[in-house]
Amino acid sequence: MSRVAICMIMFLFAAKKGYTAEIFISIFNEYNLTALVISPGNGNYTVTGDGLKLYAAEENEILYVSMAGEELVLRGHTGVLGSFQEISISQYEKDGWYSFMPVDPLHERRYYHGSLQLSIEFGRIKALNIIAEDLYIAGVVEAESGLGWHDMYYRAQSVICRTYLYGNLARHADEGFHLCDEVHCQVYKGQLTSDEVIEKAVKYAEGLVITGTDSTLITAAFHSNCGGQTVNSEEVWLVRRPYLRSVNDPFCSGGRSSSWERKIDTHDWGGYLYEMGLGDSEGTTDPYIFRFNQNFRETHYSIGGFRIPLSKIRNDWNLRSAFFDVKVPDQGSSILLRGRGHGHGVGLCQEGAMEMAAKGYNFIDILQFYYTGIIITDLTDLY
């Protein structure tokens, strides 16, 4: 049985027993790291090379790790400490943390709780942050939503984050870790900037996940702002989910991502539509036929009998949302896309949820408003 499979079983067992489980996150996952600097900030860190204890690192000590062929070279303040296949810097205290700064390629320093494991894979350094579930969730909640919001909003976001985590434990199983730190899984940039509101919110919602009526974990999709109406899942991803239904959202209209505009040269727009199959020749189409309104979300941009999926237009033009009108000003040299919202529009609308929380709604009400017919349950009831 692979090491990650064993970890996964231990993890589920720990979760069932109510302990805080540890998870393995690949950090700086999209970077081809070849050299980095680590420094323990707080806690008793033990440095090991290929499983053998080398020494106990001191606070603020600087450790430099680089690649030499198939091995990692570790340097401390006394010089080279050796070459290894795997280096671990581990500690078991909750408030312990270390800083991690990529040197090649250079990137600003981030701070992590938990332990660190380094090895070489595919010609780059693989860095795994081994961290308690609640600390990981607090880090993701901060990275995905920022600071300064209401406790009930953070509780809702932490339940979404936990639901994703447990629903995707095997996503990177063949690479030896649970989740990466990119948008591919959930954005995670290390430890909290000591935000007590997030920390407490994660604690209050401890162990909670979202399931459908069939008791399986849902795909808890979310986005920045729905523009006033969320979208059925099948209109964006072709997969129908009973809990990802379109709802009218009266809460997000004051959000900072509630509207947008984009001016496009009429000739370019006509040329694009011609490529998609509209008209007989490029540029001869009367621009006034481009006009289009969505009072409620439509699935297609329609001109006469000609239709293009709005999600395709959104992708092709890199638009903030597919919920837009097409205005044709009198001079006609450019058209104006006037849009609402930001993101795919499926599931929870973050800016609407923030407003609901500010208005006094409970996090369960918020989740049940955006996810249709769901159940909030304790993880231990599922296994």
Ligand SMILES: [Zn+2]
């Ligand atoms: Zn991933």
Ligand SMILES: [Zn+2]
């Ligand atoms: Zn909304």
